[in-house]
Amino acid sequence: MQLKKYRxxxxxxxxxxxxxxxxxxxxxxxITHLMVxxxxxxxxxxxxxxxxxxxxxxxxxxxxxxxxxxxxxxxLAVARFRQxxxxxxxxxxxxxxxDRIRDPGNFGTxxxxxxxxxxxxxxxxSDSADYYHPKVIQASMGSFTRVAVYHQDLHETLQGMTNxxxxxxxxxxxxxxxxxxxxxLVIGNEAQGLDTSLTPLIHQTVCIPxxxxxxxxxxxxxxxxxxxxxxxxxxxx
Amino acid sequence: MQLKKYRxxxxxxxxxxxxxxxxxxxxxxxITHLMVxxxxxxxxxxxxxxxxxxxxxxxxxxxxxxxxxxxxxxxLAVARFRQxxxxxxxxxxxxxxxDRIRDPGNFGTxxxxxxxxxxxxxxxxSDSADYYHPKVIQASMGSFTRVAVYHQDLHETLQGMTNxxxxxxxxxxxxxxxxxxxxxLVIGNEAQGLDTSLTPLIHQTVCIPxxxxxxxxxxxxxxxxxxxxxxxxxxxx
Numbered sequence: 001m002q003l004k005k006y007r008x009x010x011x012x013x014x015x016x017x018x019x020x021x022x023x024x025x026x027x028x029x030x031i032t033h034l035m036v037x038x039x040x041x042x043x044x045x046x047x048x049x050x051x052x053x054x055x056x057x058x059x060x061x062x063x064x065x066x067x068x069x070x071x072x073x074x075x076l077a078v079a080r081f082r083q084x085x086x087x088x089x090x091x092x093x094x095x096x097x098x099d100r101i102r103d104p105g106n107f108g109t110x111x112x113x114x115x116x117x118x119x120x121x122x123x124x125x126s127d128s129a130d131y132y133h134p135k136v137i138q139a140s141m142g143s144f145t146r147v148a149v150y151h152q153d154l155h156e157t158l159q160g161m162t163n164x165x166x167x168x169x170x171x172x173x174x175x176x177x178x179x180x181x182x183x184x185l186v187i188g189n190e191a192q193g194l195d196t197s198l199t200p201l202i203h204q205t206v207c208i209p210x211x212x213x214x215x216x217x218x219x220x221x222x223x224x225x226x227x228x229x230x231x232x233x234x235x236x237x
Numbered sequence: 238m239q240l241k242k243y244r245x246x247x248x249x250x251x252x253x254x255x256x257x258x259x260x261x262x263x264x265x266x267x268i269t270h271l272m273v274x275x276x277x278x279x280x281x282x283x284x285x286x287x288x289x290x291x292x293x294x295x296x297x298x299x300x301x302x303x304x305x306x307x308x309x310x311x312x313l314a315v316a317r318f319r320q321x322x323x324x325x326x327x328x329x330x331x332x333x334x335x336d337r338i339r340d341p342g343n344f345g346t347x348x349x350x351x352x353x354x355x356x357x358x359x360x361x362x363s364d365s366a367d368y369y370h371p372k373v374i375q376a377s378m379g380s381f382t383r384v385a386v387y388h389q390d391l392h393e394t395l396q397g398m399t400n401x402x403x404x405x406x407x408x409x410x411x412x413x414x415x416x417x418x419x420x421x422l423v424i425g426n427e428a429q430g431l432d433t434s435l436t437p438l439i440h441q442t443v444c445i446p447x448x449x450x451x452x453x454x455x456x457x458x459x460x461x462x463x464x465x466x467x468x469x470x471x472x473x474x
Contacts, residue, residue, distance in 0.1 A: 117447070118447075208353075212356070212383070216353075218457075224458045
């Protein structure tokens, strides 16, 4: 489950940690296996009752042995991939497009940010981190159950869409942009920024004004600051 | 150098990666040892000329062997701790106070955010991640050379200070706060939030409005969004 090719083969992925497993159980994902420690099961037996036939109670040591992380003292679930509805964007909806966001921690944090700001669709280039990567799941803190990720070609996806904004080092000051009711926010690779072949598809590049010396902000941090400015702008109108 | 007690003993710390080492060399930190790979040295010999007497050219393999990370193909420097000037805050200056920010990645990212927003002093409780931890240094992307971190008691530090804002789940909407010219932004522990014994010292708790279902934002992300709102508010006045 820690390798993409095995996840793909099994059409399944693993979810670890108390919070994520509990959120998974309440979502529409189908859990096929659940490994829990005794204390975790005793604390959450009621809310996980429907999974009783798939539960194995194991020791911390056993759980850690199959974990993708250093320790796991709560639970690990295996769930089936979920089919999203076909990609479609409403005119008054914001979505996020990720161009080669490779770090799974960044990717998962962006899902959490999207969820916070009421964005529930993310399109990601196929060379971005994988939606079902254990570290993506972990960093999203349960938001992976609510934000649908579409791994598909960005050129095709953005073609013909309206209000496409990209985060960049140069562009319109995000504090001054009057954001429309819906659109796309494109976030480029952590080190290289946006793929230049995407540039012709962008309607406006927005930048976050800096007041110090740091060269840039982390990709997830930039996403949050821009989403915050979008919401703030929409509330003012 | 990877363990706090040895760093303390040696009064030194290590800095890895091309960007961080180059920024270190341009800062007031004193570099005592520098290990470089041949390609890195050839690319940067001019800007590192003054360190020629302390350089050892090593192989990727040798460098990775002493690295705190999975790989290091560029450089590793050892530098002495630097003495900051005594803690003092100007009336028109913002500083950040970190209450038990334990994750070194978050801590380093917050230094990078502070540097972006022109904040160059951070006070952190002694049970926060250590300023000189290799992952703090790495995540700060060079900003550790420009942002001074004071590990000292937060109660004592905040006592008598003015305009102390804390990030919280409940409080005044950060979009509506009219921020004064200077003050303190306090960020609480990733999981537990602010230590309740600090609450009486806080003048105003501010919250970031959410529009979705996620329970919270990552501590570093929240820091950035609030700093952005502070700068935006100051520019409007």
